[in-house]
Amino acid sequence: MKEKHTHYMKYLGIRIFILNICICFLLPAKAEVRLPHIFSSNMVLQQGRENPIWGWADKGERITLEIDGKTIKTKTGQDGKWKALLPVMNYGNPHTLIIKGKNTLQLDNVLIGEVWVCSGQSNMGMTVQSSKDAEKEIASANYPQIRLFSVPKALAQSPREDIEKGSWVECSPENIPGFSAAGYFFGRYIHQQLNVPVGIINSSVGGTKIQCWMSEDAAQNDPDVIVPYKYMKELAPEKVEDKIRNELASVLFNSMIYPIIPYGIKGVIWYQGESDRGRPEQYLRTFPGLINDWRKHWMQGDFPFLFVSLANYRNPVDEPGESDWAEIREVQTKTLSLPNTGMALAIDIGEANDIHPKNKQEVGRRLGLNAMKIAYNKDIVCSSPIFSSMQVEGNHAIVRFYTDGSSLMVKDRYGYIKGFAIAGSDRKFYWAxxxxxxxxxxxxxxxxxxxxxxxxxxxxxxxxxxxLFNLEGLPANPFRTDDWPGITK
Structure with a gap:
């Protein structure tokens, strides 16, 4: 009888042990306070504004943030998310940001300065180690007040709450080789001109059409993009990665832009359009649409959006004719009608046999000139000469340019201007x-x-x-005065 009782007690003990394990699995796990990857030590926060910071914790959990002697308190919602606004701060010494809940997070070496997102396709993604004078540029990249963040490449059918990985790093010869060349040279220019910390967030993918970077709202409202958007949504999740990335609407916005919104920024620099050549009518909607779309989602007003006009590429032509690249450049010029936009020309620094010209230093500088005037209100010439008007007088045309307070000049010892073509009513162009x-x-x-x-x-x-240039060495912007059907119409 005693032996039976002993066996029964052992059996009962095992049952209780198993039951306790099951109860542990059934009870909700205590979630630690967690931040998106975009927040880390070494980050730069935008100066002169309140900076949103957000994350996850248990429902109802109280969160306390401490920075620069100030305390901010918030509470986690029923969805497990919390959000707070850090107070306005100006650049100075490094800060420590502490986030407390059931656990404590500490972010060190946080700087206050200027934050820019750089995005687009391969000419924005092209790295410093692939750029002009790479060895020299890498060796001299000791800028501890410039901070770099690379958003990992990914595709997503729906907006993601966070990127897969990532952390801020200081600009150094060790960290710069694989970073965006245009982004780095732009950030370096801003840092040198303003003498403040600069943070650059690179979110770019080569070979991508603009529709990949549009939000789902914007994609559904565009008559051309709605078709690839619906196709993307109907794909089985495992098939998304198998498809050519530039065919799928919204997949890069969902995975590489949405997760970092609404991180505090000063503006965006953009280098894209090569993959949209041949579709100027659509690009005339989608490019301004993307700018408005990003501004709407970021909820930081009409922040500066600066972009690069397509560089010269392919073999020069013997006779005047049509051009799909010229038509995209025309659309880019028209996009300047949006507020707080600026355009950096690369029409004189491209390479005939390489779609990825190596002189990203000048690209960064010209974007930086636009930033100085548009974002920082400096009284400088930032714009290339742009066509203003044409008047016919007898057998010649008088063309006027807007020169942004500068003057036209010709880079020719005899003053001969090259690159003009002229046509009569027969629409046949001749070199002029x-x-x-x-x-x-x-x-x-x-x-x-x-x-x-x-x-x-x-x-x-x-x-x-x-x-044809201005006195500051910026090339005149290509243009046409006609609206005749081009190569893509």
Whole structure:
């Protein structure tokens, strides 16, 4: 009897032990306070504004944040998310940010300064180690007040709450080789001009069309993008990674932009458009649409959005003709109608045989010039000469430029201006002669066109001989005065 009782007690003990294990699994786990990957030690927070910070914890858990002697308190919602606003701070010594809940997180070496997102396709993603004078640039990249963050490449059918990994690092010869060259040279220019910390967030993927970077809301409201958007949503999740990434609407916004919104930023620099050549009518909607879309989601007003006009590429042409690259450049120019936008030209620094020109230093500098004027209100010339108007006088055309307070100049010892073409009512273009009349005006003519109707300048994939600049060395922007059907219409 005693032996039976002993066996029974052992059996009962095992049952209780198993039951306790089951109860442990059934009870909700205590979630630790957690931050998105975009927040880490070494980060830069945007100066002069309240900075959103957010994360996850248990429902109802009280969260305390401490920075610069100030305390901010918030509470986790029923969805397990919390959010707070850090107070306005200006640049200075490094800070420590402490987040307390059931556990404590500490972020060290946090700087206050200027934060910019750089995005687009391969010319934004092109690394410092692939750029001009790479060895020299890498060796000299000792800028501890410039901080770098690389968003990992990923695709997603729906918006993600967080990126897969990532952390902020100081700019150094060890950390710079694989970072965006255009982003780094832009950030370096800002740092050198303003003498403040700068944070650059690189979120770019090569070979991508603009529709990949649009939110689902924007994609559904565009008549051309709605088709690839619906196709993307109907794919089985495991098939998304198998598809060509530039065919799928919203997949990069979902995975590489949405998770970092609404991190406090000063603005965005953008280098993209090569993959959208041949679709200028659509790009005329989608590019301004993307800018408005990102501003809407970030909820930080009409922040500066600066972009690069497509560089010259492919073999130069012998005769004037149509160009899909020129049509995209035209759309990019028209996008300047949006507030707080700026355009950096690369029409003179491209390479005929390489779609990825190596001179990203000048790209970064020209973007930086735009930032100085548009974002920081400096009284400088930042814009290339842009077509303003044309008037026909007899057998020649008088073309006027907006020069942003500068003057036109010709990079030719004899003053010959290259790159102009002129046409009559037959719409046949001929290379034209051009003369500088004054600081903003050029006379264009040809003995083959007695009654000019239209003028074009730099209208080619690679108008390699352009030599009209302003005094600051910025090239005149390619343009056309006609609206005749082009190569893609």
């Amino acid at each position: 002669k051009a003369e500088l009349l004054n600081d903003q005006t050029v006379k264009v003519y040809s003995n083959k066109v007695n009654h000019p109707v239209a003028v074009r300048y730099g209208w080619a994939n690679n108008p390699s001989d352009l030599n």
